Amino acid sequence: MNQHVARRAGLAVALSLVAAAAGAQVGPGTQWTKDGYGYLQVRPDSVVQLDARQPTKVQTILSKKQLTPAGQAAPLKVRRVALSDDGHLILLNTNTKRVWRYDTRGDYWVYDTGTKKLTQLGRGRPESSLMFAKFSPDGRRVAYVSEHNLFVENLADNRITQLTSDGTDxxxxxxxxxxxxxxxxxxxxxxxxxxxxxxxxWQLDARKTPNYLMLNTTDKLYPYTVPVEYPVVGEDPSRCRVGVIAVGGGETTWMDVPGDAVQHYLPRMEWAGANELIVQQLNRRQNESKLLLCTAATGAVKPIYSETDKAWLDAKDGAVGWNWLEGGKSFVWSSEKDGWRHLYRVDRTGKEQLLTPGNYDVISLESIDEAGGQLYFLASPTNATQRYLYKVALKGGKAERVTPANLGGTNGYDISPNGKIALHTYSSASTFPVADVVSLPTHQRLHGGEVPAPAAKMKLPKTEFFQVKTVDGVTLDGWMVKPTNFDPAKKYPIVFMVYGEPASQTVTDRFGTGLNRLYQGSMADDGYIYASLENRGAPAPRGREFRKAIYHNIGALNIRDQAMGAKEVLK
Structure with missing residues (x-):
């Protein structure tokens, strides 16, 4: 029994190390300073600014005292923080509550570094009801959503203007x-x-969608139902439209997007200039994508780019922001039209230029360094279980690997807006996660990279990666952890870890692969073989055909790949 407890404790340490490494990277929401060398970090009773180049250089932006509202004894528990463009105002998100999966509603406060004043926004609104508060470009106002309506608050006098009043559940x-x-x-x-x-x-009209009653059995002593506007298979989704409204109030100008507003989705929208929006439209089957330029003042719409696929097309990666170039004359767009996920430069007329030619997938666009004439992306052309940083010229051409050859495994990057440094994380199935800061494009380590003390005492599973070719001629990646003191002459029970759907991979060369969180003890010590195979349909960087072969084949193709792969493993 004590042995099992010790093993479970070891796994808990392992998982905490993964979380620590992820936290060290800060993430895509990193609040960088204007020069691109510093970033903000929320601590239990303060907000500090760190210099990515000098870890000991820490500047307190908001102290415990400054975070404590007048008349209260305890400081605010800050969940998120954002700066105004001039850096004089700090927006604080606190007291957050979940909406579906994420804690996107809460309270917001603004701290003025000039007047040293802390002010709560949305006075009179229900507690924890404000969502997505954002400074205006000039920092004079903050806009937010509360109870499905839009509001703008003037920071000079905290006067609140309600822009929409028709919002309901x-x-x-x-x-x-x-x-x-x-x-x-x-x-x-x-x-x-x-x-x-x-x-x-955006405005979504779900009034014709009946409620699907979900049962919550965890938050209270007695279970209760939660109504969700969920269209079951075959039913219509919500009607969606995009509009523009003045911050002083008035009528909304709705964009005249072509097509049935119920049978199409509008998953992406951003401003494309002083008086234009750019909108991505997907049809209901999600196999046709159109990019539309919309005139904000009139609602007039002009299609500029379209794409179709026999299976499906994804919404633009990243729900917020657009990858503009040349001051908005063109942008970077990803497509699988040639059989691989590549990056293209597309101008406002729809003319495109391939930037990343070759038989490999771009996993994700990481950063555009327009001043340096290059962009950074993740890829792994020769091993779909790994992740590396590459760069390519903005005019297109042969990609060059930036991640050093000795960092075989999974690498992650949070690149500074100046393109000169990155917060970097690295791990593999046989290597503990480490976090460091590197210069770009040389990838020289500036500091960090130390393995946490508890990690040095942990015993990692001996994960072996392999490939099998099935009777269908399909090559599958896999990993296996053999029993301790494995004897090839003996027979052992084998347990396959299976996912099999399009959302994530199971065969990845990163820390934690080969560990079974659901098993009490060590499978290897207990005489089990533990393994996993990556069937077609998984989002592995192995080309469009590998990923989209599962279209109209879920429950058939993926299961066959697993079964035929298992037969090869067991030979």
Missing amino acids: KLINGTFDWVYEEELDCRDGFRWSPDGQRLAY
């Missing part, structure tokens, strides 16, 4: 319903115009 302004959040990664549903005088926003 079923008519949703400035955020999204369950389908858009779960399937299209949409949450923040409004954008400031570049001049700060208008807001562009």
Whole structure:
């Protein structure tokens, strides 16, 4: 019994190390300083600014005293922080509550570094009801959503202007319903115009969608139902449209997007200039994508780019932001049209140029360094279980690997806006996670990279990676952990860890692969073989055909790949 407890404790340490490494990277929401060398970090009773080049250089931006509202004894528990463009105002998100999966509603406060004053926004609104508060470009106002309506608050006098008043649980302004959040990664549903005088926003009409009653059995002593506007298979989704409204209030100008607003999705929208929006539209089957330029003042729409696929097309990676080049004359777009996921430069007329030619997949666009004439992306052309940083010229051409050859495994990067440094994490199935800061493009370590003390005492599973070719001629990646003191002459029971659907991979060369969180003890010590195979349909960087072969074949092709792969393993 004590042995089992010790093993479980070891696994808990392992998982905490993974979390620590992920936290060290800060993530895509990193609040970098204007020069690109510093970033903000929320601590239990303070907000500090760190210098990515000098870990000992820590500047307290907000102290415990400054985070404590007048008349209260305890400081705010800050969940998120954002700076105004000039850095004089700090927006603080606190007291957050979950909406579906994420804690996207809560309270917001603004700290003025000039007056040393801490002010709560949305006075009079229900507690923890504000969502996605954002400074206007000039820092004079903050816009937010509360109870499915849009509001703008003037920071000089905290006067609140309600922009929409028709919002209900079923008519949703400035955020999204369950389908858009779960399937299209949409949450923040409004954008400031570049001049700060208008807001562009989504409106979803779910009034024709019946409630699906979910049972909550965990939050209270007695279970209760939670109504969700969920369209079951075959039913219509919510009607969606995009509009623009002045910050002083008035009528909304709705974009005249072609097609049935129920039978199409609008998963992405951003400002494309002083008086234009760019919108991505997907049809209901999600096999046709169109990019539309919309005139904000009139709602007039002009299609500029379209794409179709026999299986499906994804919404633009990243629900917020657009990858503009040349001051908005063109942008970077990803497509699988040639059989591989590649990056293209597309101008406002729809003319495209391939930037990353070759028989490999771009896993993700990491950063555009326009001043340096290059962009960074993750890829792994020769091993679908790993992740490396590459760079390519903005004019296109042969990609060059940036990650050093000795870092075989999974690498992650949070690249500074100046393109000169990155917060880097690294791990493999046989290597503990480490976090460091590196210079770019040389990948020289500036500091960090130490293995946490508890990690040095941990025993990792001996994970072996392999490939098998099935009777269907399909090559599958796999990993295996053999029993301790394995004897090839003996027979052992084998347990396969299977996922098999399009959302994630199971065969990855990173820390934690080969560990079974659901097993009490050590499978290897107890005489089991533990293994996993990556069937077609998994989002592995092995080309479009590998990923999309599962279209109309879920429950058939993936299961056959697993079964035929298992037969090869057992030979």
